Amino acid sequence: GAVVSQHPSRVICKSGTSVKIECRSLDFQATTMFWYRQFPKQSLMLMATSNEGSKATYEQGVEKDKFLINHASLTLSTLTVTSAHPEDSSFYICSARGRGGSTDTQYFGPGTRLTVL
Amino acid sequence: EDKVVQSPLSLVVHEGDTVTLNCSYEVTNFRSLLWYKQEKKAPTFLFMLTSSGIEKKSGRLSSILDKKELFSILNITATQTGDSAVYLCAVGGYSGGSNYKLTFGKGTLLTVNP
Numbered sequence: 001g002a003v004v005s006q007h008p009s010r011v012i013c014k015s016g017t018s019v020k021i022e023c024r025s026l027d028f029q030a031t032t033m034f035w036y037r038q039f040p041k042q043s044l045m046l047m048a049t050s051n052e053g054s055k056a057t058y059e060q061g062v063e064k065d066k067f068l069i070n071h072a073s074l075t076l077s078t079l080t081v082t083s084a085h086p087e088d089s090s091f092y093i094c095s096a097r098g099r100g101g102s103t104d105t106q107y108f109g110p111g112t113r114l115t116v117l
Numbered sequence: 118e119d120k121v122v123q124s125p126l127s128l129v130v131h132e133g134d135t136v137t138l139n140c141s142y143e144v145t146n147f148r149s150l151l152w153y154k155q156e157k158k159a160p161t162f163l164f165m166l167t168s169s170g171i172e173k174k175s176g177r178l179s180s181i182l183d184k185k186e187l188f189s190i191l192n193i194t195a196t197q198t199g200d201s202a203v204y205l206c207a208v209g210g211y212s213g214g215s216n217y218k219l220t221f222g223k224g225t226l227l228t229v230n231p
Contacts (some may be wrong), residue, residue, distance in 0.1 A: 006159075033216070041207065044160070049216060057216055065218045093159045097217075104153065106219060108159040 002028045004096050006109035013084055014117055020080045021112045022051040023094030033077035035069060035107060041064035051079050084116045119144045123206050123222035130196055131162050131230050138191040138225045140206030150182055151219065153205040160205055163191070197231045203227075 003026040013019055023033055032051050048064075050056040050071035057060040058064045068080040077096075081088055091113050095106040120143045130136055142150065149167045153160035164173045166182035166189060173180050177196075182189045193200055203224040211217050 028121075030218070043221045044207075046218055046220075049218060097218075105162060105165050107162060110158040 002096070002098060002107040004030075004107045004109040004111050005059055006094055007109075008112060009110060010113045010115075012117065014028065015085050018080055018082045019084055020078055021092055021094075021114075022060045023077045023079070023105075023109050025075045025096040025098070028096075028098040029074040030077075030098055031074065032097040033071055034095045034097070035067070035077075035079050036093045036095065038093060040076075044093060047079075061099060081114065084114070086116045087109070089114055089116045119208070119210060119220040121206055121208050121220050121222035123204075123225050126197075126223065126227070127223060127226040129228045129230065130148065132197055134196050134229075135194045136196060136227060138193075138204050138206075138227070140189045140191070140222055142187050142189075142206075142208045142222075144208045144210040144220060146211040147184070147187075147208065148211065149209040151207045151209065152154075152180055152189075152191050153207065155203045155205055155224070156201075163204075170200065196227075198229050198231055201227055201229045 005024045007022045014052045035047045038044050047062045048056045048058045052071050052074050056069040071077040093111040095108045097106050124139045124143050151165045152163040164180045169184040177194045182193045203226050205217040205224045206222045209219050
């Protein structure tokens with residue numbers, strides 16, 4: 001299957017700082033990338049959808065000014081958690097959906113575990 | 118609102134048993150149903166189903182979709198301890214026009230004991 005990488009895999013930061021997470025599709029062009037958040041023992045919750053070159057579409061209840069998403073190229077999307085607080089601690093996972101072939105399949109990155117102290 | 122319901126939420130079996138995991142859904146403008154396996158990290162893709170009645174197989178895993186009943190099952194035969202994981206069902210649809218997205222169920226936690 002297609003390969004999606006995420007960096008960093010784990011980050012611990014102080015309350016009030018900003019954290020940037022990168023998501024890259026390594027062997028295909030991702031026309032759309034998705035950002036999910038997963039709390040312990042819960043399912044994935046979609047935060048936002050980003051299409052290359054356009055503004056992200058946020059799900060209801062997700063603050064767009066707090067979770068900044070940039071999808072500047074067909075292989076890279078970034079999520080910046082601004083002024084992080086302990087309640088933002090979670091597992092953040094990106095997925096990418098390519099053009100051509102099976103475009104419905106989303107391939108997931110390995111996830112980033114964020115801990116805000 | 119789109120909804121995906123998986124059952125059971127958890128299941129404990131012995132090696133060699135066969136298990137069936139269930140997924141029912143209500144999704145606007147259904148396009149596809151996907152099964153993922155999640156161990157300690159992010160989900161890994163298993164199957165994508167778009168048509169009713171066509172079984173997809175990969176080794177000991179198989180899955181089928183019933184679009185009339187809005188239902189899918191994932192079967193695992195001759196289970197092994199390495200099958201222990203959370204199995205996620207996700208349904209892709211177009212809500213609000215052109216926004217395609219996956220809606221995930223809560224998952225089934227499968228534990229296979231030796």
